[in-house]
Amino acid sequence: MSSCDLCVVRNRAICSSLDSKELEALNSIGRRRTLSAGDSLMWEGEDSVLVANVIEGVLKLSAGTEDGREQIVGVVYPSEFIGRPFGTTNGHGVTALTDARICVFNRRDFDAFAREHPKLEHKLLERTLGELDRTRRWMLLLGRKSASEKVASFLLEMAERLVEPGCHISLTPSVRTLTLPFSRQQIADVLGLTIETVSRQFTRLKDEGVIALPSRREVSILDPEGLAAEAG
Amino acid sequence: MSSCDLCVVRNRAICSSLDSKELEALNSIGRRRTLSAGDSLMWEGEDSVLVANVIEGVLKLSAGTEDGREQIVGVVYPSEFIGRPFGTTNGHGVTALTDARICVFNRRDFDAFAREHPKLEHKLLERTLGELDRTRRWMLLLGRKSASEKVASFLLEMAERLVEPGCHISLTPSVRTLTLPFSRQQIADVLGLTIETVSRQFTRLKDEGVIALPSRREVSILDPEGLAAEAG
DNA sequence: CGATGGTTTGAGATATATCAAACCTCGTGG
DNA sequence: CCACGAGGTTTGATATATCTCAAACCATCG
Numbered sequence: 001m002s003s004c005d006l007c008v009v010r011n012r013a014i015c016s017s018l019d020s021k022e023l024e025a026l027n028s029i030g031r032r033r034t035l036s037a038g039d040s041l042m043w044e045g046e047d048s049v050l051v052a053n054v055i056e057g058v059l060k061l062s063a064g065t066e067d068g069r070e071q072i073v074g075v076v077y078p079s080e081f082i083g084r085p086f087g088t089t090n091g092h093g094v095t096a097l098t099d100a101r102i103c104v105f106n107r108r109d110f111d112a113f114a115r116e117h118p119k120l121e122h123k124l125l126e127r128t129l130g131e132l133d134r135t136r137r138w139m140l141l142l143g144r145k146s147a148s149e150k151v152a153s154f155l156l157e158m159a160e161r162l163v164e165p166g167c168h169i170s171l172t173p174s175v176r177t178l179t180l181p182f183s184r185q186q187i188a189d190v191l192g193l194t195i196e197t198v199s200r201q202f203t204r205l206k207d208e209g210v211i212a213l214p215s216r217r218e219v220s221i222l223d224p225e226g227l228a229a230e231a232g
Numbered sequence: 233m234s235s236c237d238l239c240v241v242r243n244r245a246i247c248s249s250l251d252s253k254e255l256e257a258l259n260s261i262g263r264r265r266t267l268s269a270g271d272s273l274m275w276e277g278e279d280s281v282l283v284a285n286v287i288e289g290v291l292k293l294s295a296g297t298e299d300g301r302e303q304i305v306g307v308v309y310p311s312e313f314i315g316r317p318f319g320t321t322n323g324h325g326v327t328a329l330t331d332a333r334i335c336v337f338n339r340r341d342f343d344a345f346a347r348e349h350p351k352l353e354h355k356l357l358e359r360t361l362g363e364l365d366r367t368r369r370w371m372l373l374l375g376r377k378s379a380s381e382k383v384a385s386f387l388l389e390m391a392e393r394l395v396e397p398g399c400h401i402s403l404t405p406s407v408r409t410l411t412l413p414f415s416r417q418q419i420a421d422v423l424g425l426t427i428e429t430v431s432r433q434f435t436r437l438k439d440e441g442v443i444a445l446p447s448r449r450e451v452s453i454l455d456p457e458g459l460a461a462e463a464g
Numbered sequence: 465c466g467a468t469g470g471t472t473t474g475a476g477a478t479a480t481a482t483c484a485a486a487c488c489t490c491g492t493g494g
Numbered sequence: 495c496c497a498c499g500a501g502g503t504t505t506g507a508t509a510t511a512t513c514t515c516a517a518a519c520c521a522t523c524g
Contacts, residue, residue: 063372065464071375073368084365086358091365118350125357126318132364133316133323135371136305140295142374143303143424147480184503192375194481199504216489216503232297379512416471426513431472448471448521 003027007103012079013053017123026120029109035059035096041082044093051083051110057100058181061092062189072190074135077161081127085111097181142192145232150191151201152230155211159221177220205230235259239335244311245285249355258352261341267291267328273314276325283315283342289332290413293324294421304422306367309393313359317343329413374424377464382423383433384462387443391453409452416448437462 004010004027015023035041035057042050044063054076061074073092076082084090085107105113114121141153155178162178180187184202188195202219205211210227212220221227236242236255247255267273267289274282276295286308293306305324308314316322317339337345346353373385387410394410412419416434420427434451437443442459444452453459 061368063369065372065376067464069376071372073371084361086361087365092368115354118353121350121357122347122353125353125360128357128360128364129316129318132360132367133319135364135367136293136324137295139305139367139371139374140297140303142371144297144301189375195503196482196505197480200480203504232299427471428473428514429512432512435472 003032007055009053009055009079014081014120014123014127015053017119018117022117022120026105026113029113030103030105033102033104035100035102037096037098037100039096041094041096041102042090044090046090048084048087048090048107050104051081051085051107052102052104054078054080054082055101055103057096057098057102059094059096059100060186061094063092070189071192072186074131075161075190081124083107085114085124097186147191147193147197148201148204148230149232150193151187151198151205152227153232154187154191155205155219155221156224156227156231158219159224175220175222176224177214177218180217180219235264239287241285241287241311246313246352246355246359247285249351250349254349254352258337258345261345262335262337265334265336267332267334269328269330269332271328273326273328273334274322276322278322280316280319280322280339282336283313283317283339284334284336286310286312286314287333287335289328289330289334291326291328291332292418293326295324302421303424304418306363307393307422313356315339317346317356329418379423379425379429380433380436380462381464382425383419383430383437384459385464386419386423387437387451387453388456388459388463390451391456407452407454408456409446409450412449412451 004015004023007013007015010016015026018026032055033052041052041059042048056078059076059082060072061076062070062072064070075097076094082094082102114124141150145153158178158180159176162181182190184198185195188198191198202211202213205227206213208226210221210223210230212222214220236247236259239245239247242248247258250258264287265284273284273291274280288310291308291314292304293308294302294304296302307329308326314326314334346356373382377385390410390412391408394413414422416430417427420430423430434443434445437459438445440458442453442455442462444454446452
């Protein structure tokens with residue numbers, strides 16, 4: 001029995017395109033790995049040596065300027081795919097935001113396997129197309145939205161995305177409390193703002209009664225409609 | 233003889249993955265179409281009914297807010313692919329910036345064809361992965377760069393991208409003159425700035441002797457190093 | 465030549481960044 | 495168990511880049 005049979009993302013990751021025999025073959029070229037919050041898996045501009053599936057945890061994709069400014073260009077959740085197949089260099093760094101478990105492959109091995117398994121490539125294509133759409137919509141936020149719209153949009157996105165196994169969320173009728181996998185600085189790096197501006201927007205939303213802040217990493221959405229109205 | 237044999241992007245578009253017999257089959261489900269500058273091919277949020285290859289011309293992908301703010305989220309050049317295969321809705325609008333010629337397919341027909349031709353899907357996957365990398369790097373510009381860095385980066389990107397058949401460019405040793413397919417407003421929409429800020433940055437670069445502006449749509453890059461230095 | 469649409473320039477307003485200090489929270493060691 | 499220290503966060507005061515509003519300018523086309 002391959003370890004994939006126990007995998008919690010088995011039916012949601014790109015692996016779901018494979019039958020059990022194929023899955024075993026893929027499993028034989030991959031290996032499990034754990035990451036602690038803060039660990040980097042790859043760096044921007046580095047050779048593309050590995051790719052991976054996320055089993056548990058949340059990771060960030062980031063790009064930076066010479067002088068140290070950073071922008072988080074993507075967030076990866078369980079069952080999603082990491083890395084650059086069929087390419088020589090990584091376009092961005094990959095770092096774990098929470099402790100994480102992933103399933104890693106040597107990139108060349110994965111490329112060869114994928115080329116022989118069109119259904120896997122098809123699944124990967126569908127995901128990549130979806131991710132591209134999502135990324136482009138985020139550009140609207142970065143280029144055109146105000147700080148308050150950015151923060152409200154961010155919280156709504158989190159509320160939507162964190163409802164996944166492997167992420168922590170509890171919801172009672174119309175009150176959702178989320179445990180953010182981001183520090184304030186990281187939220188700023190997602191939204192293209194400074195940490196101070198993010199903080200001020202959080203306290204403003206709290207003062208308006210739209211959200212509550214039980215702890216540093218937790219946010220309760222008290223008024224989803226109000227938040228949506230602020231998101232622009 | 234299929235009309236593809238004469239196609240100028242035949243060897244660069246995703247079609248290059250097909251042999252002549254397959255190409256003929258693909259050709260039979262597609263048709264040529266011309267667009268005038270300003271024509272829209274699809275709208276944001278609309279059902280995904282068609283996909284296309286660009287033969288000649290430049291098109292923009294754009295997203296907008298309720299209240300009319302717009303962000304250009306992608307620019308498409310000859311040989312590149314447009315539309316959302318394997319999906320139900322278009323994530324963004326597509327509008328011709330210049331007169332253009334494209335090769336259009338009914339999306340469902342294309343989907344079916346692609347599923348039966350793994351090499352085509354592979355090519356499309358490679359392109360989509362590349363486009364996703366490019367798009368993510370652009371997020372760094374939107375989120376973290378100043379107006380002057382944005383404009384300089386934009387001009388360098390144009391200098392790189394417009395060296396394609398179907399686009400107009402002339403270059404003498406170290407002086408490139410480009411004919412931009414964008415109005416000032418459109419440049420602003422690419423960069424997440426206002427038209428006035430873009431205009432001021434252009435005149436500043438001109439005053440510094442980094443560029444010259446022979447006409448509204450033309451830019452000569454006099455000092456590529458200087459421009460690169462401004463791009464951050 | 466005069467209208468039209470896009471562009472540039474100017475003056476002023478403002479959202480966000482910057483700089484700086486106070487404030488928590490949590491883990492550590494005395 | 496409490497004091498302490500460190501890192502992250504919030505709050506405050508000020509600076510500034512960019513936006514906004516407005517007018518002048520300039521090509522293009524009937």
